[in-house]
Amino acid sequence: MTAFASGEATTPWGVLACELRSVNHRFLEIAARLPDDLRALEPALRERIGARIQRGKLDVSLRLRAAEGAGSLQVDRARLAELARLSRELEADFPGLRTDFSQLLQIPGVVRGEGIDPAQLHAEALALLDRVLDGFVEAREREGAKLAQAIVERLDGIAAIREQVRECIPAIREGQRTRLQARLADLAQPVDPGRLEQELVLALQKLDVDEELDRLDAHVAEARRVLKLREAVGRRLDFLLQEFNREANTLGSKSVDTRTSSAAIELKVLIDQIREQVQNIE
Structure with missing residues (x-):
């Protein structure tokens, strides 16, 4: 059954946004798109959706838009040092290979936010999911x-x-x-x-x-x-x-x-x- 619902919630680290949309399908098929900070929530998210929805091809997404000035960014220097060591070891195999600073920053784990409480963020995300699910179920009904x-x-x-x-x-x-x-x-x-x-x-x-x-x-x-x-x-x-x-x-x-x-x-x-x-x- 086709349906759509969305919602937002303000947290100390920014605005959480959740969207649910579905199209017809014989069985329940869930595709989740989650940021790294919420990736661990996927099993709980699937369980909550499965408890209320039995059929449909469903897309669920959670996004966290950082608030201005909400926590500073930190560079993981140990991570950078490990990348530098690997670069020196492989330099003979890849002569002339160069990486600029902006590419380094895109490597997962090099830059991370500061001050996020994972447990509280996860609780906020699940509460938002429940509210969006309420609207989603009402739309389907x-x-x-x-x-x-x-x-x-x-x-x-x-x-x-x-x-x-x-x-x-x-x-x-x-x-x-x-x-x-x-x-x-x-x-x-x-x-x-x-x-x-x-x-x-x-x-x-x-x-x-x-x-x-x-x-x-x-x-x-x-x-x-x-x-x-x-x-x-x-x-x-x-x-x-x-x-x-x-x-x-x-x-x-x-x-x-x-x-x-x-x-x-x-x-x-x-x-x-x-x-x-x-x-x-x-």
Whole structure:
């Protein structure tokens, strides 16, 4: 499900900014972008997100914008001395190789900030993440409500088609009976009345779709119930759609009338539309 949320928090070391954005995905996939000072938070960050989000390809980023005058920068002279030693050792292998001062400063660990309390900074970052997650979940719930309404409309369509089929079944059966009787009447040899009745019963049994219609009714009711649950329902709806599709296929295979054939096609269209929406639901 697509969603976006962001937030900021002021700390003694600058402004923390957090962003969360997601797109549709069958499973939960988290990509984290964190500064060095917050890199150790990644396991806790993934755990907190996973506790509230079950599906989606999610990007999370934390940034720390240093406040003006918030702590001075220090050069790690031991780190520089180690780099100088390595340079002398490798000078014979790389003659003429030169590194300017600005490149040295970009090497991790050479320049570091002063005065940051890691434990407090991490606590501030997690508190900010929780607030942004609240907004993120609310955004997903708003979108989820719209998707649920779209699904309910298609469930209404399935229920209407089911009723149309149920209403026309008696006429279809009577038409089949009439056609079969007419064909038997055209035979040169007379047909035993008992055999005629038996053939009629067998033919009508093959056309019996009452069970399929009853199961469609049950699936519609279950889908409506699931959509009202306050939990992740995407996978449960995925399974239900397989059952919907099975009934539509059976209805089509038993059809001997354009009305039921058209109904089976319309059912599949609605089922596919629901499936597209379910891919966006957690």
